[in-house]
Amino acid sequence: xxxxxxxxxxxxxxxxxxxxxxxxxxxxxxxxxxxxxxxxxxxxxxxxxxxxxxxxxxxxxxxxxxxxxxxxxxxxxxxxxxxxxxxxxxxxxxxxxxxxxxxxxxxxxxxxxxxxxxxxxxxxxxxxxxxxxxxxxxxxxxxxxxxxxxxxxxxxxxxxxxxxxxxxxxxxxxxxxxxxxxxxxxxxxxxxxxxxxxxxxxxxxxxxxxxxxxxxxxxxxxxxxxxxxxxxxxxxxxxxxxxxxxxxxxxxxxxxxxxxxxxxxxxxxxxxxxxxxxxxxxxxxxxxxxxxxxxxxxxxxxxxxxxxxxxxxxxxxxxxxxxxxxxxxxxxxxxxxxxxxxxxxxxxxxxxxxxxxxxxxxxxxxxxxxxxxxxxxxxxxxxxxxxxxxxxx
Amino acid sequence: xxxxxxxxxxxxxxxxxxxxxxxxxxxxxxxxxxxxxxxxxxxxxxxxxxxxxxxxxxxxxxxxxxxxxxxxxxxxxxxxxxxxxxxxxxxxxxxxxxxxxxxxxxxxxx
Numbered sequence: 181x182x183x184x185x186x187x188x189x190x191x192x193x194x195x196x197x198x199x200x201x202x203x204x205x206x207x208x209x210x211x212x213x214x215x216x217x218x219x220x221x222x223x224x225x226x227x228x229x230x231x232x233x234x235x236x237x238x239x240x241x242x243x244x245x246x247x248x249x250x251x252x253x254x255x256x257x258x259x260x261x262x263x264x265x266x267x268x269x270x271x272x273x274x275x276x277x278x279x280x281x282x283x284x285x286x287x288x289x290x291x292x293x294x295x296x297x298x299x300x301x302x303x304x305x306x307x308x309x310x311x312x313x314x315x316x317x318x319x320x321x322x323x324x325x326x327x328x329x330x331x332x333x334x335x336x337x338x339x340x341x342x343x344x345x346x347x348x349x350x351x352x353x354x355x356x357x358x359x360x361x362x363x364x365x366x367x368x369x370x371x372x373x374x375x376x377x378x379x380x381x382x383x384x385x386x387x388x389x390x391x392x393x394x395x396x397x398x399x400x401x402x403x404x405x406x407x408x409x410x411x412x413x414x415x416x417x418x419x420x421x422x423x424x425x426x427x428x429x430x431x432x433x434x435x436x437x438x439x440x441x442x443x444x445x446x447x448x449x450x451x452x453x454x455x456x457x458x459x460x461x462x463x464x465x466x467x468x469x470x471x472x473x474x475x476x477x478x479x480x481x482x483x484x485x486x487x488x489x490x491x492x493x494x495x496x497x498x499x500x501x502x503x504x505x506x507x508x509x510x511x512x513x514x515x516x517x518x519x520x521x522x523x524x525x526x527x528x529x530x531x532x533x534x535x536x537x538x539x540x541x542x543x544x545x546x547x548x549x550x551x552x553x554x555x556x557x558x559x560x561x562x563x564x565x566x567x568x569x570x571x572x573x
Numbered sequence: 574x575x576x577x578x579x580x581x582x583x584x585x586x587x588x589x590x591x592x593x594x595x596x597x598x599x600x601x602x603x604x605x606x607x608x609x610x611x612x613x614x615x616x617x618x619x620x621x622x623x624x625x626x627x628x629x630x631x632x633x634x635x636x637x638x639x640x641x642x643x644x645x646x647x648x649x650x651x652x653x654x655x656x657x658x659x660x661x662x663x664x665x666x667x668x669x670x671x672x673x674x675x676x677x678x679x680x681x682x683x
Contacts, residue, residue, distance in 0.1 A: 289654055336676045337574040339653040347655070 191305030196277035215240035294329035397446040398456030404439035405462035408432040420563035424471035476503035506534040525554035541571040575677035582670025610647030
């Protein structure tokens with residue numbers, strides 16, 4: 181295992197344990213940082229310890245003890261220090277620590293952006309500079325955001341714990357939402373693609389820590405199934421490749437199998453939720469041998485089970501159009517046209533595709549042009565330009 | 574920890590002014606989390622005081638021209654933010670107005 185892998189895997193645990201022991205977020209992070217620095221110096225010389233995580237936690241804990249002794253902070257704190265020194269083995273395998281940290285970072289009293297940043301920093305171990313880069317803000321801004329979030333946790337008394345059972349249904353969606361947001365940040369942008377990997381890693385951890393939470397499994401399955409197609413979404417020259425034209429042999433079939441198996445096991449528990457339904461839709465796409473084999477009626481039915489937001493309604497219209505023909509799809513789109521989707525490029529893009537399938541090329545061209553005006557990425561604009569040329573010939 | 578619950582509502586909330594708190598006060602008093610509080614006269618009877626460059630400026634009405642205004646406040650003393658949220662959510666005003674929870678500045682014991 182490379183040092184980078186050890187770092188990614190153990191950082192969250194070390195920080196979480198140190199926060200539990202010291203109650204001080206800044207100190208916990210600093211001591212974790214120092215422990216990893218010490219490892220980087222000693223492991224190449226002395227060899228990697230048998231339990232790297234325990235070694236790192238012990239080292240970080242000792243730094244914290246040193247620091248607290250030096251500061252000689254009040255009798256109560258010194259007593260805690262003594263208790264910490266007496267612990268023969270650091271309480272390393274308390275799985276709750278990271279879960280607690282995850283729920284604290286994703287507390288609904290924190291702004292969404294703060295939740296995401298804090299999760300990346302404390303659980304995934306991304307540096308402030310890395311997070312700032314990912315969210316296209318100056319490092320100083322991100323640093324301030326993180327400091328403010330940690331201060332709010334301290335001064336507003338946000339508890340460091342997994343919420344009690346009666347609050348779990350209310351709080352778990354916030355954790356899942358943060359992870360999915362992270363994933364999507366990474367999925368829609370090549371530059372931030374490492375965020376998707378972090379989201380999947382954290383979701384795996386969440387599933388491991390909360391095996392009884394079907395929606396956590398649903399989210400992990402959903403992300404695995406989307407991520408399996410990552411490499412085929414753009415052509416070598418940066419043009420968006422839509423699902424029907426992607427090279428299916430290049431999809432990550434190991435990941436698809438894992439996602440499908442996870443989803444099936446989860447659905448079998450009979451507690452479906454939006455992430456499981458979305459994963460089921462992704463599974464329909466991922467397991468179709470060819471684009472023509474896609475089970476569109478099933479996909480349309482699944483979209484029908486989701487809360488009908490404008491974007492879901494649009495996706496459902498696409499699925500119905502694919503199942504029952506472009507003329508039917510087009511009629512459904514007309515009902516959506518004047519709504520809150522105004523200005524959303526996928527609405528005219530979808531209309532254009534249906535018109536193209538019907539052979540109404542000049543109307544399709546107008547819609548492709550409209551979509552291209554509204555498109556947000558260069559890859560999409562190039563794709564739409566290509567389509568526009570096709571129907572203009 | 575001590576928190577100030579600022580009970581806010583727009584003008585329509587005035588109709589609830591004499592409605593009482595539906596047993597909330599009694600429940601929370603018994604639980605021992607109430608450390609003070611009062612209802613307030615409406616914002617039109619407020620006076621705002623500012624001192625700028627040693628000059629006293631007194632203006633009529635509340636400082637902020639927001640739609641929702643503080644109609645009352647309760648000081649509570651409880652374990653953490655989750656408990657404060659739970660207490661605030663039980664207050665009837667949470668059903669028609671909003672309740673802002675602000676931690677009270679606390680100085681470390683010297």
